Amino acid sequence: MRAVVIVSGGLDSVTLAHDLARRANAVHLLSFDYGQKHRKELTFAKHAAERLGARWTLIDLQASGISQLLTGSALTDNTVSIPDGHYAEETMKVTIVPNRNAVMLAIACAAASSEGADVVGAAVHAGDHFIYPDCRPEFIRSFEAMERLAMDMPSLTIEAPFLGKTKAEIVTIGSELGVPFDETWSCYKGGDLHCGTCGTCVERREAFQVAGVTDPTRYLESPSAVEVSG
Amino acid sequence: MRAVVIVSGGLDSVTLAHDLARRANAVHLLSFDYGQKHRKELTFAKHAAERLGARWTLIDLQASGISQLLTGSALTDNTVSIPDGHYAEETMKVTIVPNRNAVMLAIACAAASSEGADVVGAAVHAGDHFIYPDCRPEFIRSFEAMERLAMDMPSLTIEAPFLGKTKAEIVTIGSELGVPFDETWSCYKGGDLHCGTCGTCVERREAFQVAGVTDPTRYLESPSAVEVSG
Numbered sequence: 001m002r003a004v005v006i007v008s009g010g011l012d013s014v015t016l017a018h019d020l021a022r023r024a025n026a027v028h029l030l031s032f033d034y035g036q037k038h039r040k041e042l043t044f045a046k047h048a049a050e051r052l053g054a055r056w057t058l059i060d061l062q063a064s065g066i067s068q069l070l071t072g073s074a075l076t077d078n079t080v081s082i083p084d085g086h087y088a089e090e091t092m093k094v095t096i097v098p099n100r101n102a103v104m105l106a107i108a109c110a111a112a113s114s115e116g117a118d119v120v121g122a123a124v125h126a127g128d129h130f131i132y133p134d135c136r137p138e139f140i141r142s143f144e145a146m147e148r149l150a151m152d153m154p155s156l157t158i159e160a161p162f163l164g165k166t167k168a169e170i171v172t173i174g175s176e177l178g179v180p181f182d183e184t185w186s187c188y189k190g191g192d193l194h195c196g197t198c199g200t201c202v203e204r205r206e207a208f209q210v211a212g213v214t215d216p217t218r219y220l221e222s223p224s225a226v227e228v229s230g
Numbered sequence: 231m232r233a234v235v236i237v238s239g240g241l242d243s244v245t246l247a248h249d250l251a252r253r254a255n256a257v258h259l260l261s262f263d264y265g266q267k268h269r270k271e272l273t274f275a276k277h278a279a280e281r282l283g284a285r286w287t288l289i290d291l292q293a294s295g296i297s298q299l300l301t302g303s304a305l306t307d308n309t310v311s312i313p314d315g316h317y318a319e320e321t322m323k324v325t326i327v328p329n330r331n332a333v334m335l336a337i338a339c340a341a342a343s344s345e346g347a348d349v350v351g352a353a354v355h356a357g358d359h360f361i362y363p364d365c366r367p368e369f370i371r372s373f374e375a376m377e378r379l380a381m382d383m384p385s386l387t388i389e390a391p392f393l394g395k396t397k398a399e400i401v402t403i404g405s406e407l408g409v410p411f412d413e414t415w416s417c418y419k420g421g422d423l424h425c426g427t428c429g430t431c432v433e434r435r436e437a438f439q440v441a442g443v444t445d446p447t448r449y450l451e452s453p454s455a456v457e458v459s460g
Contacts, residue, residue: 057299103340107299107333110296114299133382138379146332146372
């Protein structure tokens with residue numbers, strides 16, 4: 001098996017990269033700069049590739065003019081603030097970047113076809129389903145069916161093993177794989193430390209607690225300052 | 231209706247841009263530099279936007295590093311020659327750029343969502359089906375279904391009115407719309423004049439003949455030098 005895997009540098013995608021590197025003959029890590037305020041995460045994607053001895057490619061959607069078309073998201077637009085709180089809240093919808101996963105997956109599939117890989121990995125997980133339509137199982141299955149037609153490649157597989165898993169379960173898997181979690185980045189604000197209060201920070205902290213795995217992350221706000229629901 | 235339309239600068243997509251500009255309240259022309267040898271075509275996309283008073287955006291897939299992933303096509307790779315002959319030949323398969331339409335359409339759908347458009351236009355036509363899997367009706371329908379899920383946007387339509395039409399029929403439609411055909415570019419070789427012998431030139435010339443419309447194109451090779459089947 002040869003695989004191309006989309007790696008943001010976050011906990012989920014770095015865990016998936018470790019998982020695929022173990023199972024595949026060759027793995028190619030693909031990362032995207034789409035103008036995210038937390039582009040700091042990309043450094044951790046690069047580190048993961050170095051650690052795994054894998055090829056790493058950074059796709060610059062800003063240089064192409066693509067990210068300039070994707071306006072209005074809190075993740076990319078300086079006029080929209082990153083919301084604090086829990087993912088399961090309507091307010092988190094401002095963090096949607098329209099069609100981001102379809103764009104990234106289509107580019108990853110093109111790379112896969114060019115280099116003779118038949119697996120494309122994506123680390124979407126169950127916690128993403130409420131807010132992000134392009135993280136839901138029906139999207140992933142529909143995308144896979146579309147790409148098999150687009151490239152006349154019936155064997156192409158979108159490998160999304162975390163689709164039905166919680167972030168806590170991913171922490172458990174990553175822990176078993178020996179993923180160095182301090183070499184992953186979640187915080188949408190992209191400061192020196194994880195803020196501890198934005199949607200991904202709340203989710204990250206909760207995941208370690210539920211999994212019973214020590215959280216090596218240094219947060220700007222102490223856990224007690226934020227309500228973490230179980 | 232607001233529409234984003236992918237326009238290469240060729241006869242088909244410029245005709246579609248004219249068609250949509252007539253029917254839509256606003257139309258945004260999107261063109262892609264993917265390292266094609268015939269990037270000269272992009273000038274004609276820009277001219278079409280100027281003529282129609284429409285917004286034009288050029289997406290540079292080379293600057294992003296995307297086109298560098300798409301190796302091996304005669305359209306982009308200097309080590310692979312553009313084949314001469316008719317489209318309905320196996321040799322034309324070297325002109326496939328893997329997943330090109332899925333990548334371009336995904337970017338166009340992202341733009342549509344951001345700017346409140348619910349129509350994305352693509353000028354794929356019946357003559358493309360044999361060689362290019364990402365020009366077939368089943369691909370377009372599958373892509374539309376995928377995007378409706380990806381963006382939670384059930385009203386999104388991929389408008390591909392030429393899916394069942396021959397290039398000759400598109401010439402007839404363009405002629406009725408007053409499309410200045412000399413302001414369109416087909417030739418894959420991208421020289422000073424249309425070569426007259428590559429797949430798209432053969433198809434272009436044939437289309438005018440079958441439609442009974444005067445062909446304003448100056449070809450490097452005279453018609454008699456090439457066998458044109460009806």
